[in-house]
Amino acid sequence: MGKVFEMMLPEHEAFIAKQHMFFVGSAPLDGEGHVNLSPKGHDVLRILSPIEVAYLDLTGSGNETSAHLEENGRITLMFTAFEGPPMILRLYGQGRVILPGTQDWEDLATRFTLLPGARQIIVVNVHVVKTSCGFSVPFYTYEGERDTLQKWAANKGEQGLLDYRKEKNTVSMDGLTTTIGQKLSTDTAS
Template sequence: MAKQFESLSEAHINFIKEQKIFFIGTAAESGRVNVSPKGMDTLRVLSPNKVIWLNLTGSGNETAAHINQVNRMTIMFCAFDGKPLILRLYGHAKIYHERDPEFNEWVPQFGETEGARQIFELEIDLVQTSCGFAVPLMDFVEERSILRDWAKNKGKDKIKDYWEEKNQKSIDGFETGIF
């Protein structure tokens, strides 16, 4: 049975810290809905009603394009080991780029940040838990180093060239605001 909360409890925060992957859901008023997996220790809980996550360079930039239009976001965590649980955070998001003071204030919290593209801040207005009985049990082996290695080898200037080529518009043609 699903349960709803106004904010994260200490147990919710501890659960989040244990997860190796989370999923971001966003949608503009029209076009496609985007669900994107994230990992690599890129999420921080700032308070019971606020989280931030570091968005690394990828092939698309759908989340940014959607948040520029409609600032709704859902973050979902699933227990793939231990007790079954699904935890969803619903709220309104803001996006910060390297040019923004918030980005520069928060980016040190993430350690190695090659390829850092944006930081998203989610103001949580609803926390929901559900059973997760159908989520499979899976073993975590290790983080993939491919994305960080790619970003390190490319270097900051070539990453910005990549953003210019691939990250300025969503698949629906919406502006991402990266520049």
């Protein structure tokens, strides 16, 4: 059944590469705030090393992961086999947010196809890799990526996306400031 590893093995990396979707989980420290779980599609995940991954995060209606990482850094990524042999793989780690305009962004952005609406890169230093059976996960067939978010972002344009992020992505639903919110506060104070 479940096995624990200190780093991703080549077979873990191969499994991750086959998945069309993954899930990101994070939560505030206080125990009162909301646990966030977000599905991620498109080709946005990169394995940087056996103990580090990164994903290109696209603009959405909230920015809970960023707020939680700003507060405590805890993050879990989960990959589930919906086709082929059953398996669930989780990456537990500490995450950080990389914003455009920084040297870290310049260093990492070249690894991605920058899709419309790209707002940040989440980097995860993995400290535990855990696999489990996934025997109860049903089969689903992959039909393709939705283009709705990319069309929406392209129609908004750069200024429209900046305005949207200021309105929707600076504070979490629990009142925590996101990394984008921190940057906007610093830019305003300057």
